[in-house]
Amino acid sequence: MVWNSKLRYQIGLRYTGGACMLLMLSLKFGIIPTVMSIGVRDFDIDGELWVKLRLIPTEPFVGAVSWAFVALPKIKFVLSPFRLFNLMGGFVNIRETVYQSRFG
Incomplete structure (x- = not known):
């Protein structure tokens, strides 16, 4: 008996x-x-994932798992070197702080 079953999902x-x-x-x-240590925080991801399971007749019943993104996912994150300051938005935060301290 040949066992060749596959399950495909889009999640x-x-x-x-x-x-x-x-x-x-x-x-x-x-x-x-x-x-150099780089901190990554506020990590967000949004996308469609394609998953394929190849089933086998014995335990654990799954012989292989393949997955890939259907299209490029939207990924957002903030980098901060040495976990001290925000590398990607540091200048914006500094300007806001200076503005608030002067006019605040």
């Missing part, structure tokens, strides 16, 4: 939970390597 995926991550970025300029 909407959205995460807006404010996940925080820490990436260690290794840079090599000349002979001195530098490691």
Whole structure:
């Protein structure tokens, strides 16, 4: 008996939970390597996911899982080096702070 069953799904995926991550970025300029920690926060993702399961007749009943995004997902996040300040919107925040302290 030949077992060749596949399940295919298209799933909407959205995460807006404010996940925080820490990436260690290794840079090599000349002979001195530098490691820099980059904080990633306010991580949001929104997209359509295509999932394919290849079933098998014995436990665990799933032989392979394939997945891919149907189209480019919308991904938003904020980077902050050394977890000290906002790399992507730092200038905007500084201007708002100065404005509020002067006219606030």
